[in-house]
Amino acid sequence: MKMSPGLTWFLLSGFGKLMNFLPQRASVKLGEIIGILVWFFSRARVDRAEARCVRVLQVGVTRARSIVLESYRNLGRGLAEVLRLPSTGDRVLEYVEVHGEENLKEAFEKGKGVIGLTAHFGNWEYSAAVLSVKGYPLNAIGADQRDPRITDLIVSLRAACGVKTISKGFDLKGAIRSLREGEILGVLLDQDFGDNGIVVPFMGVPASTPFGPVKMAHRIGSAVVPMFIVRRPDGIHHDLYILPALGDAGGEPFGKDVEASLTLCNDVLSEWIIRYPGHWMWLYPRWVSTTGDR
Numbered sequence: 001m002k003m004s005p006g007l008t009w010f011l012l013s014g015f016g017k018l019m020n021f022l023p024q025r026a027s028v029k030l031g032e033i034i035g036i037l038v039w040f041f042s043r044a045r046v047d048r049a050e051a052r053c054v055r056v057l058q059v060g061v062t063r064a065r066s067i068v069l070e071s072y073r074n075l076g077r078g079l080a081e082v083l084r085l086p087s088t089g090d091r092v093l094e095y096v097e098v099h100g101e102e103n104l105k106e107a108f109e110k111g112k113g114v115i116g117l118t119a120h121f122g123n124w125e126y127s128a129a130v131l132s133v134k135g136y137p138l139n140a141i142g143a144d145q146r147d148p149r150i151t152d153l154i155v156s157l158r159a160a161c162g163v164k165t166i167s168k169g170f171d172l173k174g175a176i177r178s179l180r181e182g183e184i185l186g187v188l189l190d191q192d193f194g195d196n197g198i199v200v201p202f203m204g205v206p207a208s209t210p211f212g213p214v215k216m217a218h219r220i221g222s223a224v225v226p227m228f229i230v231r232r233p234d235g236i237h238h239d240l241y242i243l244p245a246l247g248d249a250g251g252e253p254f255g256k257d258v259e260a261s262l263t264l265c266n267d268v269l270s271e272w273i274i275r276y277p278g279h280w281m282w283l284y285p286r287w288v289s290t291t292g293d294r
Contacts, residue, residue: 006147008147008150009147009149009150012083012150012153013149013153015034015079015080015083016083016153018030019031019080019083019084019087020083020084020086020087024084024088024095024236025235025236027080027081027083027084028077028080028081028235028236029235030080031076031077031078031079031080031081032073032076032077032080032235033076034076034079034080035072035073035074035075035076035077035079036069036072036073036076038072038075038076039068039069039072039073042283045283046068046072046283048283048285048293048294049068049071049282049283050064050065050068050282051064052282052285052286052287052293053067053068053277053282055205056203056204056205056287057203057274057277066278067277067278067282068282068283070277070278070279071277071278071279071280071281071282071283072283073278074122074123074231074278074279075281077123077231077235078122078123078125078126081095081123081125081126082123082125082126082157083157085125085129085157085158085160085161086156086157086160088160088161089133089160089161090133090161092126092129092130092133092161093130093133093134095126095236095237095238096126096127096130096229096237096238096239096240097237097238097239097240098130098134098240098242099239099240099241099242100241100242100243100244101134101242103225103242103243103244103245104116104131104136104184104225104227104242106245107223107225107245108136108182108184110221110223111182112179112182112220112221112222112223113178113179113180113181113182113183113184113185113220113222113223114179114183114184114185114222114223114224114225114245115179115184115185115187115213115216115217115222115223115224115225116128116131116138116184116185116186116187116225116227117187117189117213117224117225117226117227117246117265117268117269118186118187118188118189118226118227118228118229118269119188119189119190119228119269119272119273119280120188120190120280120281120284121190121228121229121269121272121273121276121279121280121281122228122229122230122231122238122276122279123229123231123238124186124188124229125140125157125158126229126238126240127186127227127229127240128140128158128161128163128186129158129160129161129163130161130240131184132161132162132163133161133162136184137164137178137181137182137183137184138162138163138164138183138184138186139163139164139165139166139174139175139178139183139184139185139186140158140163140164140165140166140186141165141166141175141185141186141187141188142154142155142165142166142167164178166178166185172212175212175216176216176220179216179220179222180220185213185222187213189209189210189213189265189266189269190202190269190280190284190286191210191284191286192207192208192285192286192287192288192289192290193208193209193210193211193289194208194289195208195289196208196210197209197210197211197289198211198258198259198262199290200259200262200263200266201263201266201267201270202266202269202270202286202287203270203273203274204270205287205290205291206287206290206291207266207286207287207290208289208290209262209265209266211258211262214254214255214258214261214262214265215255215258217254217255217261218253218254218255218256218258218261219255223245223246224245224246224254224265225242225243225244225245225246226242226243226246226265226268226269226272227240227241227242227243228240228241228243228272228276229241230276230279231279243268246261246264246265246268249261249263249264
């Protein structure tokens with residue numbers, strides 16, 4: 001199912017207005033239904049996601065189908081929640097309980113910036129919103145969309161809770177500046193980086209992985225703090241788990257041995273995805289440059 005940019009924007013903007021009109025529970029439920037409908041009408045993409053899930057997790061087709069469906073349901077829920085951020089504002093704290101905040105405080109108080117390491121896992125945008133509302137200077141990297149109106153929308157939705165976007169594309173200087181100023185930079189490390197990445201295992205399968213965040217952390221002395229947001233069974237509440245900063249990798253301080261440090265990052269991401277497989281975005285071809293998986 002592929003829509004034109006114009007139709008996508010029309011539906012997204014209309015859906016956003018509806019989400020800000022409805023109460024939280026109703027909007028999240030509607031988002032879940034939208035996720036199921038997209039799953040139903042995207043058979044080719046869903047089939048590839050299921051095959052990916054079978055191969056990587058070594059599960060049967062029935063289990064893979066359940067995991068991928070849950071992933072789409074969570075994506076729909078997350079979209080509704082993010083589109084509601086202008087209405088939710090500071091009340092986002094009512095929906096998320098933070099565990100391990102002391103780990104972030106310890107890293108943040110060193111004054112050398114923090115890289116918040118996560119993946120396309122759960123409602124990752126909610127993680128940034130919650131931490132920003134709690135007073136942490138949070139920066140997210142913005143990816144240019146095909147329709148610049150959608151890019152602007154993402155920036156404005158983040159700003160509703162005080163999250164700053166590092167340009168409307170990846171601005172290396174902006175990312176470095178935010179860390180040097182002692183701020184937090186959110187990084188989603190589960191993207192295929194093609195020929196520009198370093199190949200290390202991701203859920204046991206070789207994957208091209210971006211190494212820029214690891215090098216920045218080593219160069220500036222920033223801590224790398226993994227964090228994962230998990231949706232509760234009630235569908236509208238979450239738990240945000242903040243882990244201790246990553247330590248030595250390959251017998252060296254984090255970042256000095258880039259490959260070992262990237263492996264450590266991917267191991268942490270993999271552990272949480274395997275623990276909560278329905279929270280990850282299986283529709284993304286994570287291993288395309290190493291296995292040809294599309």
